[in-house]
Amino acid sequence: METKSKVSYYRVNKNRYAKNGMMVLTILACSLIVLIVVGLTIRSAPILFSRPLSELLFSTEWKPFKGQFGFAPFIVGTFAVTGVAVVIAVPLCLLTAIYLSEYASSRVTRFVNPFIDVLSGIPSIIFGVWGILLVVPFISKYIAPLFNVSSNGYTVLAGGLVLSIMIFPIIINVLLEVFKTVPNEMKDASLSLGATKWQTVKKVLLKRALPGVIAAFVLGLSRAFGETMAVLMVTGNVSKLPKSLMDPTYTLPSLIANNYGEMLSIPMYDSALLLASLILLMIILFFNIISRIILVKIERNYQ
């Protein structure tokens, strides 16, 4: 009898310790966000304290050797490339997601889904190689002459095009989840009043799912914002403010990735690059948290 009770205490204690241990682990993992922010802030403090923030953010002079660090060209470049990607992705993803959720037969969806899965698994570098092989020459040969400019193809447009394909899967998947939360009864009611299917989509589905649709695109935007390798390979990397789609540009992630080698040899350079990643992180956190909160709310209302 005595041994038995000892054994059960052992089991109960094990359960209790395990619970506490697992809780600590979960909290630690969640606080990784804070850790990353703090770590990057500490490393970029030297440059933050030595120059006014407005100069760092709005100056276009990037001359590390002279100690001039203006991030404006890179911030603008990142927004430009991301903007192009989202503009291309919005109509295509919206139409595809509506098609898959409302119109397509289950045979079609079963055929399409694996493609989207595979697309989401393809590494950034492969998109980059593809961009160099196909998109860049295509732009320099066919698109640039259309606008009467000569370009080697390494442009904002090339970066935007490649990026848009990279964000298709995440946007489509989130859109499909969002569309699922619109009750069928609502659509049926609209159809039974004589509305066509597309009218129902427009007036019921999209109207009701609008916050979720916006969240999906913001999420895609934040994914595009931090994409590194593919963009690095096709945008030409010139630190000037881009004036048109046919200009080369330089994004924040490319800046970080391209200069890691020499950053320890020039004073303040490593601090500047880590500040670049901090700026990048902050912008992404902002977009990401907003869209996630919208999605959580939608999910909660649905349940």
Add this chain to the structure above:
Amino acid sequence: MKKLRFIEEKIFRIIMPLATSLILLSLVLIIYTIVTKGMASLSWSMITETPKGGFYMGKEGGVLNAIIGSILLACGAVLIAVIISIPIVLYMNVYQRGNTKMMNLVRLCFDVLWGIPSIVYGAFGFTIMLYFGMKTSLLAGIITVSLFILPVIIRTMDEVFKTVPKELLDASYSLGATKFETAFKVVIRYGFSGLMTAILIAFGRGIGDAASVLFTAGYSDSIPTSLNEPVATLPLAIFFQLGTPIPEVKGRAYASALILTIFIMVISIISRYITKRFNRYK
């Protein structure tokens, strides 16, 4: 007026499948381009030899160092991330099952972590490295990649473990099992397919990512023999080889890209198979 809306319906019925096919076409184009370009330079020595002298000038050798390096790095990172994430996911779905509010917050945290780009993880890994006085090495790379795939594993597993029926838990408790025993003996078996898919997806991420290891893993022409040596990875091998103007080296970059794509495809096929196979029993 009446006609207009039917015309509109017809138009959209045509352009929606077109948009979908355009997206499918982009994937087909990518794979087609990589396969045709890569096949031209793919040879047996590419996958069985390490770079010899003058490799980057177009002389003999292969990218075995990068293939092995990538596999080692991804395996190490997945191992660490799985060990950390299993208790977390079980905690979320067994111990805190009823606590939806708190768990929504935790899930939000992991979703946001998932959204942080790998280059930022790379920069963060670099600051940790400097803090501990480490050098670019396999170990530093593994740590960085494991941080980067941790949210991926947690959230992928979580999606499956969330569906564990309450009845199953209750049945286990009613037999006198503690939550700990229920979690590690019952729930983990139920969610085994989720665990496997999570591992495969994370492995794919780890093997294909370049930005996170750029700062931390270094680069080396030989296969590493210890955790403290720098290591080459396939994505970086592709990147560096593309950077040269020599056509033979560029060709090898395309071949390396093909090798990486094949890896990713195989992983994707296996994970589809696993999901299908395990869903059969549900």
